[in-house]
Amino acid sequence: MSAAREILSMNRFDPGRIGGIDGAIAGKIRRRGEQFGAASVLFYERPIEMVSASGVHLFDADGRRYLDVYNNVPSVGHCHPKVVAAIAAQAAALNIHTRYLTRPVEAYAERLLATFPAPLTNLLMTCTGSESNDLALRIANSFTGARGIVVTEAAYHGNTAAVTEISPSSLLRRRPAAHVRTIPAPDIAAGGDVGARFAAALKAAIADLEAQGLGFAGLVVDTIFSSDGIHADPPGFLRDAAGIVREAGGLFVADEVQPGFGRTGAGFWGFERHGLVPDIVTMGKPMGNGFPMGGVVTRPELLDRFCAETGYFNTFGGNPVAAAAGLAVLDVIAEEGLIDHAQVVGARLKEGLEALMPRHAAIGAVRGAGLFIGLDLIDAEDGSPDAALTSHVINAMKERGILIGAAGLHGNTLKIRPPLPFAEDHAALFTDTLDAILAER
């Protein structure tokens, strides 16, 4: 079983174990399997039927409440009333494409673009992070005339054909495509200068792409390396890489689908922590708090080239309901001070988790920024990644009413990524529960 396969099977319900499940849920799981076939993926050894959600909580069909420490799409809180009201009002007024002018889209583009540094002045609206990264790849290919892309070893950038090729974590039986090179994620635990090591690996990958005649189109990185296990420190470690990318004539594509919209607690975008300005920025998940929307922000000259070669139009992209949802999300982030909140609560949560380390040798590392923290679980004896323990913790957490997931090349990193209104008492509950579960092992 490859590392990628481990990640994907992590916390995945095994349909072969349906016999061990009783009650009404068993019939629903079977029905889902019949409807979605092999594409059905459900979380947990005993899947959950969810019926409602509010703030940082979800409620299942039995009325049981779960604290959400995992879902980053409902980023300003599940079913935030302000976002819901904006969607309802705009859906009742007008929902049409961008070939007409509409006020919500004009206003949204204005507000969103204001969060970017100067040369990044153009926005393309899509429906998903996958569509955004797919488009970014094509803009990069078109502008550079090159094909080669560098990504990290356990990267995930989305689900289209082109984006899956640059998402090693999605490839189960296939190898990465010929035009893709993977480099290790920048892990501070490896010691030395994280940024220099990452830049050296990048430089070697670029040289290899050029030696193979593929050329170098760009580096695509999630600026907090989510699926690689969350790597945030030290701030600035990506700056050397950005320099290497420019020297080689490629583009720096910042995938902000996960770190963007304030999650790191240090500004609106993950790249800000690194003191660099990307050539292309892609967005998705939290952008509409669950309303399907994504975006690409870039410099005008990159679009000029792309649009001269290819007619691009996105039917649903930039519909005014998405724009209204997006505007409400921006309002809520500002009004509720969610970026500062993520910084404060995230720091407290990280401290609390670090404080568990002396008591639990199974905690190998705690990394992160703001409300995006990775916690490695390892074998206490030999220090190796412990995916089985991680799975145990995830399911034991769920039995205690807490939702959490996993990430990382070895599937042994708890991915701690709650809706941003997550408060200090929620952080304390999570930390105490983890403490108790590890103590019982």
Added chain:
Amino acid sequence: MSAAREILSMNRFDPGRIGGIDGAIAGKIRRRGEQFGAASVLFYERPIEMVSASGVHLFDADGRRYLDVYNNVPSVGHCHPKVVAAIAAQAAALNIHTRYLTRPVEAYAERLLATFPAPLTNLLMTCTGSESNDLALRIANSFTGARGIVVTEAAYHGNTAAVTEISPSSLLRRRPAAHVRTIPAPDIAAGGDVGARFAAALKAAIADLEAQGLGFAGLVVDTIFSSDGIHADPPGFLRDAAGIVREAGGLFVADEVQPGFGRTGAGFWGFERHGLVPDIVTMGKPMGNGFPMGGVVTRPELLDRFCAETGYFNTFGGNPVAAAAGLAVLDVIAEEGLIDHAQVVGARLKEGLEALMPRHAAIGAVRGAGLFIGLDLIDAEDGSPDAALTSHVINAMKERGILIGAAGLHGNTLKIRPPLPFAEDHAALFTDTLDAILAER
């Protein structure tokens, strides 16, 4: 200028003509250009700012009403109250991914799958038609182990990197990819047996793909050939092609993004008019009446192969708000009898347009099914496609409060594709207005 370029520039506002526009709209057009850059595409010589819509009408910023004879996304009517209410209620209750069970998704899959013939029992939910066709290509590649795809000359199947390769109408300066073969759309005007001619072209394309060592993965067709100019008759002409596809070991992919959900007035799906069962069916535009959602329906064994090789997950795909919107669309289609309505009103509209032909030599042909009709405009003297006249008609219609667009290899086909509640008096108004505009030339 290639034919494809003609289509894309058809009815597109030329930013170089901004000087000829006055009033508040000029500033908004400039602002759009600054925000969206080269990717900004606006309709009409003088673009419109829309503010609201209801049923078959849109209203602009000056309060002017337009009859919509073009937009097929708001298929059950702009801002249908039942769909709006479903979105608002579900967005307030729960909006989460498919790794949990949810009742709206279970109910929607059940209802949607019931509209398909027996072997098509699995549904994958995506966010757009583009994502659906991207996924269909990969399922076909994975199942057949082959790469070659056949499409029609002016096909449009979406906007991802992979799908743009099979969308000749999007390629401005690039040639179709090496693994793609294009064949002429099945035009009844060419005389003889439409189906036999289409099948023969397909057979030759497959032979060429196989001779080049690419193999044949499948035929991808919009079952009403929208961007090729709308080709619907005689019903059944695709059956021979389906036979050829199977003989060659490929898959028949029916792109139902445009003809699906009752538009043809002859059942739920465009393929039904042809008496065949596809291997893969893709959906998008009208599925959620504007809520971004798409889908792929196929046989379980095709998914088994694909999912064993690639981890596929779509974050927003199958969220319960989309399912609620989709359920409301299915309800409205049934309750308001929109399929029969499309058949009755579409037939009346087609008769009305055909009745104009003796008076206007510029009308070269009227084709279609249900509420999807193509009307060719030609040079009255030599019978050649008249894209300039088509552009004139589109803009003159707009000045009279009617929205219409163009399609076809030569950009000279009026694409008559209104929301389905379009009534006989709307059809009469459109026909009378076309009559008047052509008479004034």
